[in-house]
Structures are given as C-alpha cells and as structure tokens.
Amino acid sequence: MTETTTTPPADRAPxxxxxxxxxxxxxxALPLLLAGGIATAASTFLAWTWTAEFPxxxxxxxxxxGLQWLTFTAGLLTALFALSAYRVRGLRWLTPAGNHAPxxxxxxxxxxxxxxxxxxxxxxxxxxxxxxxGGFIAAVASLVPLVGAxxxxxxxxxxxxxxxxxKRIAKPDRIPAAEAxxxxxxxxxxTAVAVVGLIVFTYGIDTEYGELFIGYLIVVVxxxxxxxxxxxxxxxxxxxxxxxxxxxxxxxxAAIAFPFTxxxxxxxxxxxxxxxxxxxxxxxxxxxxxxxxxxxxxxxFLGVGAYTAALVSGSEFSKxxxxxxxxxxAALSGAAASLIFGVLIGAPTLRLRGDYLAIVTLGFGEIxxxxxxxxDGDSGPDITNGPNGIPSIPDLSFLGFNFGEAHDVxxxxxxxxANYYLLMVLIMALVVLVYTRAADSRIGRxxxxxxxxxxxxxxxxxNGFRVKLVxxxxxxxxxxxxxxxSAHVTYSVVPNPYQFAGSTPPxxxxxxxxxxxxxxxxxxxxxxxxxxxxxxxxxxxxxxxKSLLAFGVALILLMRFRPEGIIANRRRQLEFHETGQLxxxxxxTLTDEPAVTKAGT
Amino acid sequence: MNTLPxxxxxxxxxxxxxxxxxxxxxxxxxxxxxxxxxxxxIFMTGAFGALTVYLYILPDGTNMLVxxxxxLIGGAIVAVLIAVxxxxxxxxxxxxxxxxxxxxxxxxxxxxxxxxxxxxxxGADRARAFPGLDATHDIGSVTIKDADIFLILxxxxxxxxxxxxxxxxxxxxxxxATAQDPDxxxxxxxxxxxxxxxxxxxxxxxxxxAAVAYGLKYGNVDYRMGFLMGLKAFTAAVLGxxxxxxxxxxxxxxxxxxxxxxxxxxxxxxxMQQLGGQSWANVWAFCLLILVLLFRPxxxxxxxxxxxx
Numbered sequence: 001m002t003e004t005t006t007t008p009p010a011d012r013a014p015x016x017x018x019x020x021x022x023x024x025x026x027x028x029a030l031p032l033l034l035a036g037g038i039a040t041a042a043s044t045f046l047a048w049t050w051t052a053e054f055p056x057x058x059x060x061x062x063x064x065x066g067l068q069w070l071t072f073t074a075g076l077l078t079a080l081f082a083l084s085a086y087r088v089r090g091l092r093w094l095t096p097a098g099n100h101a102p103x104x105x106x107x108x109x110x111x112x113x114x115x116x117x118x119x120x121x122x123x124x125x126x127x128x129x130x131x132x133x134g135g136f137i138a139a140v141a142s143l144v145p146l147v148g149a150x151x152x153x154x155x156x157x158x159x160x161x162x163x164x165x166x167k168r169i170a171k172p173d174r175i176p177a178a179e180a181x182x183x184x185x186x187x188x189x190x191t192a193v194a195v196v197g198l199i200v201f202t203y204g205i206d207t208e209y210g211e212l213f214i215g216y217l218i219v220v221v222x223x224x225x226x227x228x229x230x231x232x233x234x235x236x237x238x239x240x241x242x243x244x245x246x247x248x249x250x251x252x253x254a255a256i257a258f259p260f261t262x263x264x265x266x267x268x269x270x271x272x273x274x275x276x277x278x279x280x281x282x283x284x285x286x287x288x289x290x291x292x293x294x295x296x297x298x299x300x301f302l303g304v305g306a307y308t309a310a311l312v313s314g315s316e317f318s319k320x321x322x323x324x325x326x327x328x329x330a331a332l333s334g335a336a337a338s339l340i341f342g343v344l345i346g347a348p349t350l351r352l353r354g355d356y357l358a359i360v361t362l363g364f365g366e367i368x369x370x371x372x373x374x375x376d377g378d379s380g381p382d383i384t385n386g387p388n389g390i391p392s393i394p395d396l397s398f399l400g401f402n403f404g405e406a407h408d409v410x411x412x413x414x415x416x417x418a419n420y421y422l423l424m425v426l427i428m429a430l431v432v433l434v435y436t437r438a439a440d441s442r443i444g445r446x447x448x449x450x451x452x453x454x455x456x457x458x459x460x461x462x463n464g465f466r467v468k469l470v471x472x473x474x475x476x477x478x479x480x481x482x483x484x485x486s487a488h489v490t491y492s493v494v495p496n497p498y499q500f501a502g503s504t505p506p507x508x509x510x511x512x513x514x515x516x517x518x519x520x521x522x523x524x525x526x527x528x529x530x531x532x533x534x535x536x537x538x539x540x541x542x543x544x545x546k547s548l549l550a551f552g553v554a555l556i557l558l559m560r561f562r563p564e565g566i567i568a569n570r571r572r573q574l575e576f577h578e579t580g581q582l583x584x585x586x587x588x589t590l591t592d593e594p595a596v597t598k599a600g601t
Numbered sequence: 602m603n604t605l606p607x608x609x610x611x612x613x614x615x616x617x618x619x620x621x622x623x624x625x626x627x628x629x630x631x632x633x634x635x636x637x638x639x640x641x642x643i644f645m646t647g648a649f650g651a652l653t654v655y656l657y658i659l660p661d662g663t664n665m666l667v668x669x670x671x672x673l674i675g676g677a678i679v680a681v682l683i684a685v686x687x688x689x690x691x692x693x694x695x696x697x698x699x700x701x702x703x704x705x706x707x708x709x710x711x712x713x714x715x716x717x718x719x720x721x722x723x724g725a726d727r728a729r730a731f732p733g734l735d736a737t738h739d740i741g742s743v744t745i746k747d748a749d750i751f752l753i754l755x756x757x758x759x760x761x762x763x764x765x766x767x768x769x770x771x772x773x774x775x776x777x778a779t780a781q782d783p784d785x786x787x788x789x790x791x792x793x794x795x796x797x798x799x800x801x802x803x804x805x806x807x808x809x810x811a812a813v814a815y816g817l818k819y820g821n822v823d824y825r826m827g828f829l830m831g832l833k834a835f836t837a838a839v840l841g842x843x844x845x846x847x848x849x850x851x852x853x854x855x856x857x858x859x860x861x862x863x864x865x866x867x868x869x870x871x872x873m874q875q876l877g878g879q880s881w882a883n884v885w886a887f888c889l890l891i892l893v894l895l896f897r898p899x900x901x902x903x904x905x906x907x908x909x910x
Contacts, residue, residue: 294704348895355636356894358704359835362638363887366832374880381876451699500828501712509712516705549716555709556691559702 021164024151032148033103034082039141040075040110044068046134049121054130055209058121061134067117070215071138074110077223078145081106081230094230097172100152101229104168107145109222113215114142120211175231178238186239187246193236194250202261204535205270213539255425265415270538272417275424276486277505278530279431281514282523283478288512289520289569290439291471292451293350294358296500297365299508301476303498304341305334305483307372310390310493311383317390319383327396331484338480339473346472351465357472365500365508372495389494396423396488403488420489427485431478432523438474439521447471501548505534513551516558519565528566603742608865609858610743614818616857617756621811622834623841623849624763625684625804631780631844632800635692638707640804641831642714643684647809648731648822649722650679655732665734669751669813676809683714684805685798693794711827718824728823731816748817755810760850763803767846772799780844829883833860836890842903851901860886 024032044064052059056066064072081103084094095102118139122128154164181189200220207213227233240247259268280302287295312333314324325333341364349360376386384390395404395416403419414422438444446467449457458464487493496502501509510533518529537547558565625640637643654675659668691710695703718725734747767773778786779796787793815830816822833856841852863885864878876884893900 288701292699292701294701296708345891348891352894352898355700355704356839356898358638359636359832359839360890360894363832363836363890366829367884367887370880370883501715509708512705512708546716546720548712549720552709552711552713552716556706556713559698559706559709560691560694563698563702 021168022147022150024147026151026153029148029151029153030082030085032151033085033107033145034079036107036141036144036148037075037078037082037110039144040078040114040138041072043134043138043141044072044075046137047132048117048135048138049125049130050132051125051130054121054124056212059132067113067212067215070219071110071114071117071142074106074113074219074223075142078106078110081226082145094232096178096235097175097231099172099229100149101169101171102226103152104149105222105226105229107149109219109226111142111146112218112222114138116215116218117211169229171229171231175234178235183243186243189239190243190247190250194254198254198257198261202258205267206262207539210540210542213535252425252429256422259414259418259421260412262418265417268415268417268421270534272421272424272489273505274531274534275421275428276482276489277511277514277534278527279424279428279482280479280506281511281518281526281530282428282431282435283475283482284511285515285520285526286435286438286478287471287475288515289522289526290444290451291447291468293468293472295361295472295475296358296508296512297361297363297368298475298479298511299498299506300365300368301338301342301479302483302486302506303368303372304338305480306487306493307384307390308334308337308480309484309487310393313393313487315390315393317385317392327398331481334484335477335480338483339477342473342476343469346469350468350472362500365498369495369499372498384495387495389492391492393487393491393493417489420485424485427481434474434478435523443467443470504537509548509551513555516555517565519567519569521569522567525565525567604865606741606743608861610745612858612861613854614745614749614752614857615861616837616854617752618811618814618853619830619834619837619857620850620853621756621759621807621814622830623838623853624807624846626835626838627841627843627846627849628800628804630838632776632783633696633797635703636707636835637687637692637801637804638704638831639687639710639714640808641827641834642711643680643687643805643827644808644812644830645822645824645827646683646714646718647676647680647805647812648816648826649718649725650809651676651813651816652729652731652822665732668732669817673810673813676813677806680809680812681802681805684801684808688798688801715824715827722824725824728821731820731822733820734817735820746818748814751817752814755814756850759807759810763846772796776800833883833886836886839890839900840893842900845900845902848900848902855901856886856889859889
C-alpha cells in the first residue's frame with residue numbers, strides 16, 4: 001500500500017468542439033441545470049422509503065427529513081448557481097468569473113448525496129423494493145443537473161477526456177476584482193458567513209448516524225470546492241484580510257455560540273475534545289509548521305500537563321492528595337512542567353540536525369508512557385499510580401463557578417461539557433493569539449528563516465539553537481496548558497492515550513496528521529485538520545479500525561502531491577513559488593519537474 | 602552465583618540484533634542523509650514474511666535445519682521488496698524536497714505498514730507464535746539457546762560479507778564514492794539511483810535476518826515489534842556513528858550490553874532500587890541516546906561533525 005500512483009494515462013478521445021461532454025445542444029444545458037436543481041429539491045418532499053427502519057425517517061411525504069435535507073440543500077444550491085449563470089440580478093456574485101466549474105461541482109454534490117442515500121437505503125434494507133417512487137424520482141432528478149452541467153459548452157479545448165474533465169473543474173486564473181463595498185456590507189457578509197459556518201459545523205457535529213455524516217461530507221466538500229472554483233473563497237479571504245479584527249471577533253463569537261445551540265451535552269463533549277485536539281495541533285504547528293522541527297512525541301507534553309494537573313487537583317488517588325491548587329496555579333504548573341521537559345529534551349538535540357530531534361522526541365514519547373506506566377510504587381517510584389492512572393479528578397471551580405454543574409444562562413442550560421467548552425475557547429483564543437503574534441514577530445521570522453535554510457539563517461546572525469529551543473519550549477508549554485484542562489474534562493488520566501499511534505485521538509500520529517493535512521504554518525489549517533480527523537472516526541464507526549492505515553497512506557500521498565495541506569499558507573506558497581520547495585503551487589505538480597538530486601550537503 | 606557473564610552474553614546477543622537492524626539505518630543515511638523511520642517496520646514485515654513461509658508453505662514438522670534457511674529467504678524477499686518499493690515510490694520522488702517531507706512520508710509509511718499487517722495478516726492483531734529454537738546449552742556459567750547460536754553466526758557472516766562487499770566489490774566501492782560525494786560519483790559514471798536502491802535492499806536483508814533471529818529467540822512476533830526495535834537500532838546507529846557500518850554493529854553491541862546491565866544491576870545502586878528490571882530497560886537505552894547526543898554527537902566511530910546543515 002505504499003505506492004503513490006500518478007495520474008493514469010487517459011484514453012485518447014477525439015477533441016470535443018465547443019460542445020460539452022454530453023452530446024446535447026448547449027442551449028439545453030442551463031435549463032436542465034435549473035429544472036434539475038429545483039426538481040431535486042422538490043423530490044425531498046416525497047417519501048423515499050416505506051419503513052422508518054432506515055435512520056432519519058424518510059417515509060414522510062410533505063417535508064424533508066434526515067438525509068433528504070442534504071439533498072434539498074444541494075438541489076437548492078444547484079438551482080441558485082444555475083440562476084447565477086443566467087446572470088439573474090442579485091445572484092451574479094455567486095459566480096464572479098462566470099465560469100462553469102462551480103455548476104458542475106454543485107451538481108456532482110447533489111447527485112452524490114442523493115445517490116448515496118438511495119443506494120444506502122437499497123443496501124441497508126436489502127433491495128430496490130424498499131424504495132418508494134419518491135426515491136426513484138429523486139435519483140432521476142439529481143441526475144438531470146449533472147447531465148446539464150456536462151452538456152455545457154467547453155471553455156477550454158480539451159485534448160483528452162481526463163484533461164477535459166480536469167479543466168472543467170479548474171479554478172480560472174483570474175477572478176475579477178470585487179466591486180467596492182461599504183464597510184457595513186463587508187461586515188454583514190462576514191457575519192453571515194460566520195452564522196452559516198456555525199450552522200454547517202453544528203450540523204456536522206450533531207449528525208446522529210454514519211450515513212447522515214457521509215451525506216453531509218459529500219455536500220460540504222463539493223459545495224466548498226464549488227465556492228473555491230467560483231473564486232468566492234479568494235474573495236472572502238480578501239474580505240477577511242481587510243477586516244481582520246472584526247473577523248476574529250466574529251469567529252470567536254461563533255465559537256462561543258456553539259454550546260448555546262446544543263440541547264445535548266454529548267455534542268458539547270465532542271466540541272471540547274475537538275477544541276483540545278485543535279489547540280494541541282496548533283501548538284504543534286508552531287514547532288512543525290513555523291520552525292520546521294519534527295516533533296514526534298508531542299502528545300507526551302500534553303501528558304505531562306495532564307499528569308501535573310491531576311497530581312495537584314486534590315484527587316484522593318493522587319500522590320499529593322492533600323494538595324489542591326486553584327485552576328490558574330494548576331494550569332501554570334502544568335505548562336511549566338511541560339516547559340521543563342521540553343527544554344530537557346530540546347537542549348541536547350536541537351544543536352544537531354533536525355533528524356535527531358525527530359527520533360529523540362519519538363523516543364521521549366514512548367519513554368513517557370513507559371515511565372508513567374511503571375511509577376506505581378511496585379516497579380518504580382510511587383507517583384503516577386501506574387496503568388490505573390489518577391481517577392476522580394474533581395471538577396474545576398473558578399471564582400465560585402463550578403464547571404461540573406449545569407448553569408442556566410439566559411434561558412439556555414449549559415451542561416458540564418459546555419462549561420469546559422467555553423473555557424477551552426478562551427484557551428484556544430490565547431493560543432491563537434500567541435501563535436499569530438509570535439509568527440509575525442522577529443522570532444517568528446527567525447523560525448521561518450531557520451526552517452528554510454539553517455546555514456543561511458545562521459550566517460545572517462540568527463542564533464539557530466536559541467530560536468529553535470524557544471519554538472520547541474513554547475510548543476511544549478502550550479500542549480501542557482491544554483493538558484491541564486483535558487485532565488479535568490476526562491475526570492481521570494491514564495497512560496494509554498499518550499502514545500505515538502493509537503486508534504483514537506489525541507496521539508502524536510493523529511496530531512501530526514492534523515497539522516499536515518490542514519496546512520502547516522497556518523492557523524485555520526490545523527484546526528480544520530483536527531476537527532476532520534476527530535469527527536471522521538467518531539462518526540464513522542466502521543472506519544475506526546482502519547483510520548490509522550488511512551492516515552499513514554494519506555501522509556505519504558500528501559507529501560507527494562500536496563505538501564502544503566488543504567489550507568495553504570499563501571505567503572509561504574508565494575515564497576515557495578520560486579524555489580519549488582515544500583509548498584507546491586496549484587498550477588504545477590512535482591511530477592512536472594525533473595527529479596533533482598540534492599547537491600552535496 | 603555470579604550472573605555477570607550471563608548478562609554480558611545476553612547483552613551481546615541483544616546488541617547483535619540491534620546492530621543488524623542499525624545497518625539499514627546507517628547505510629541509507631550514509632548515502633542519502635535520510636533517516637528511514639519505516640526501517641523498524643521493514644524489520645517487522647521481514648518477520649511476518651518468514652512466518653508466512655513457515656505456516657503456509659512448509660509442510661508441518663519440517664526439520665528446523667531446513668526450515669530456518671527457507672524462512673530467512675522468505676523474510677528477506679518480503680523485507681527487501683518493501684524496502685526497495687518504499688525507496689522507489691515514497692522517497693525518490695521527494696529527493697530534493699525539504700527535509701521535513703521525507704520524514705513525514707516515513708512516518709506515514711511506518712503507520713501504513715503496521716496497520717496493513719494488523720488488519721490483513723491473519724491473527725496479527727495480537728502476538729503470533731513463531732517457531733522457536735529453544736534447546737539450551739551450558740558453556741561455563743552461561744546458558745544460551747540454539748536461537749542465540751543462529752543469531753551470533755548470522756551476525757558474524759553478514760557483517761563479514763558486508764565488509765567484504767563494501768571494500769572489494771565494484772558496487773561496494775561505488776557506494777563509498779556515492780556516500781562521499783553523490784554529484785562527483787555521478788559524474789564518474791556511477792548510477793547513484795541504483796546505489797541507493799542497493800543500500801535500501803541490503804538494509805532490508807539485514808533487517809530480515811534480525812527479524813528471523815528475533816522470532817526464533819522470543820517465540821512470537823507482533824505488528825508493533827518494529828517500533829521499539831527500530832528506535833533502539835537507530836540509537837545504536839547514532840551511538841556507533843551514523844553512516845559507519847562498523848559503528849552500527851559496535852553501537853548495537855554497546856547499547857545491548859548497557860541496556861542489559863542497567864536492567865540487571867541498576868537497582869543495586871542506592872537510591873535507584875525501583876528503577877531496575879526489564880520495564881525500565883527502554884528508558885535507560887533512551888537516556889544513553891541523549892547522553893551520546895550531548896557529549897559525542899558524532900558517535901563512537903564517527904569522524905564527521907554531526908551538525909552538517
């Protein structure tokens with residue numbers, strides 16, 4: 001499974017003229033898209049199956065339910081994009097470049113989620129007989145926009161089928177600049193996006209069964225892809241750049257609003273875990289993404305923080321059960337303990353080449369787990385209670401606010417996990433602040449310089465060892481800080497989660513995958529990566545067993561084909577444009593370049 | 602009774618195994634300056650390749666004198682194929698990319714290999730029994746098993762073969778040239794890509810030999826065995842001086858003996874009573890790595906400074 005395949009040679013097809021890939025008159029294409037989109041949305045008001053055995057109850061005529069909502073959304077989006085292609089006033093902003101790629105992509109999204117639903121019903125209930133007429137209508141209706149989109153006249157002359165298809169979903173090179181808008185319109189747009197983002201994210205977390213989550217992923221992935229090819233994402237990031245503080249405040253507000261949308265504390269629990277995971281991934285991103293140091297035992301620093309907090313939490317199973325630090329002191333001591341370990345590990349190894357750091361941290365991660373496993377008083381000093389860990393860690397209490405109890409805030413009930421969620425939002429905001437301020441400061445630029453070329457950076461007067469040690473220690477203490485909260489959230493600390501690779505997060509392999517998948521050196525990348533990597537195994541139970549395998553393969557393929565991750569750091573991408581290094585610009589792939597052997601080091 | 606000779610023998614045996622695996626790290630590093638993190642997993646697949654030969658190809662009750670060489674061949678084929686495939690499809694496309702890229706690829710490869718074995722090899726989600734060579738012999742106060750004799754013989758044969766190959770054969774000398782200066786070597790007409798493949802293949806073969814020895818000695822193999830063994834073999838390679846094949850073997854033996862002595866005797870030191878025994882052995886091996894990096898980063902036999910950019 002180690003092979004990384006290149007694009008297979010496509011069959012030579014006769015060059016299509018101005019026609020589409022489906023031999024229909026081009027004039028019928030847009031009407032098909034529009035009508036198909038509306039029909040798809042309308043079909044969700046019918047019953048698709050006869051029994052409520054399929055989750056989500058698709059048996060009701062009159063209104064959509066479960067997976068039908070996703071089809072409904074996708075159909076509506078298809079119709080909207082089709083109207084925008086008609087240049088309907090008020091919707092033109094959806095496709096500023098006027099290209100057809102977004103049409104095809106939303107059509108594929110609608111088709112994908114509808115056919116997935118229909119097939120899932122057929123397979124789960126055993127046979128086509130379980131479909132009501134509504135199911136067939138939906139399947140046909142969702143096929144119509146796809147045919148329509150493929151019948152659109154080609155914008156480029158394609159040489160063969162693969163390149164023709166590739167060009168159909170490519171982003172145009174130039175997106176016309178947005179018209180000047182007033183600040184109030186811009187802020188309203190950002191607010192709207194934050195609200196939609198919160199709704200979409202909340203929906204994803206609240207999906208109750210695997211089928212719904214898969215359908216959700218299909219719709220979201222294709223919609224975002226469509227927005228990307230339409231050029232809207234670029235426009236939005238420009239908008240964000242112009243209103244940075246407002247955007248940050250909106251993002252923060254949206255994050256705070258999440259627990260108020262939840263009626264069940266279980267989903268707030270998922271939210272807390274994603275936040276902890278994301279905070280730690282962001283801390284790792286300082287080390288890996290900014291300073292270019294590969295830390296393979298990062299989760300051990302989380303463990304150090306968690307164990308420190310547990311020891312001073314006042315738990316009766318702690319070695320120091322009499323001691324109960326207030327939270328600020330526990331958080332500081334957790335961060336400080338991680339800092340000490342970070343310096344102890346970093347100081348000898350950071351003088352050497354980066355490769356040594358990777359293996360030493362890998363070793364440290366393993367040693368940490370072995371050591372806490374052994375320190376049970378039997379096969380080692382009595383500190384950590386061995387494999388049983390330290391259970392019954394009391395809930396935090398801060399200025400009389402007990403995190404373990406439910407509180408009523410303005411008519412909403414915030415449960416235990418919602419309280420911790422809000423605390424983690426604050427900690428994450430702190431980490432984001434530290435990250436962005438550090439990255440833009442003198443030391444952040446030193447990190448990037450060291451990452452790019454250590455010899456040159458040293459020649460420019462940067463003390464390589466010192467700035468690397470600062471990065472490593474800062475990353476370690478942030479992980480320790482997150483660890484102190486995670487100890488209280490989970491009630492207990494045990495050695496097992498703090499290992500290099502395991503089937504559930506957090507572990508070092510998951511964290512590294514989150515950073516690399518999301519995009520090294522960005523703020524949003526690791527958060528997105530962490531959310532994805534946490535939700536995928538959580539929602540798709542059947543994946544849990546194979547998730548590590550998928551991560552391994554994904555890491556290999558990512559490094560080969562898109563080393564900058566989902567969200568590329570734009571400044572870095574431009575920097576890399578000249579050198580053709582780690583980040584590869586979208587337009588070229590590594591395969592286009594001749595294999596260069598690294599000159600003698 | 603004095604247990605020291607027995608402990609020294611145990612350390613020597615364990616160290617030979619580390620040394621055999623460390624060869625793979627050190628050769629690849631010497632030529633392409635790449636730490637092949639997945640080497641521990643190549644060692645593990647070698648063990649499963651040998652186990653496959655024993656379980657599914659050889660008839661039951663085959664004489665072990667016949668079975669062991671065949672298992673060695675089976676394990677070597679699997680390990681060499683995976684090592685060469687990894688080089689060809691995962692590492693070669695990244696040559697010239699920044700250092701972080703191949704390291705992350707190696708982590709991915711290591712996870713993927715472990716998970717492929719765990720998910721798809723029958724019964725590999727827990728330790729699988731491996732035929733052992735458990736007959737014991739007493740030599741003075743030292744007791745060794747047949748498996749230990751196999752290990753020592755294999756290590757001696759492999760190391761002398763490798764020393765001869767690197768010094769005398771045409772390919773071996775081309776390897777030395779490539780390690781010294783890949784560009785000049787290429788200008789002199791050496792196919793450096795082929796040399797790199799040969800380095801990976803030799804590493805895979807040595808790992809397979811170590812894997813068969815591991816199985817025969819401990820009587821079971823599991824999908825996670827490569828992780829710690831790989832880590833410690835890397836420690837051995839650093840200890841001996843990475844890039845130096847004799848250093849790898851020496852480093853392995855030093856590490857093996859140090860680890861064995863530490864777990865046997867450290868609890869006799871006042872104040873460290875509870876830090877002895879097998880459960881802390883890995884910790885001491887790791888501390889040794891830190892100490893070496895702190896005081897002699899070029900390793901015991903290394904000449905070059907370690908912090909080349």
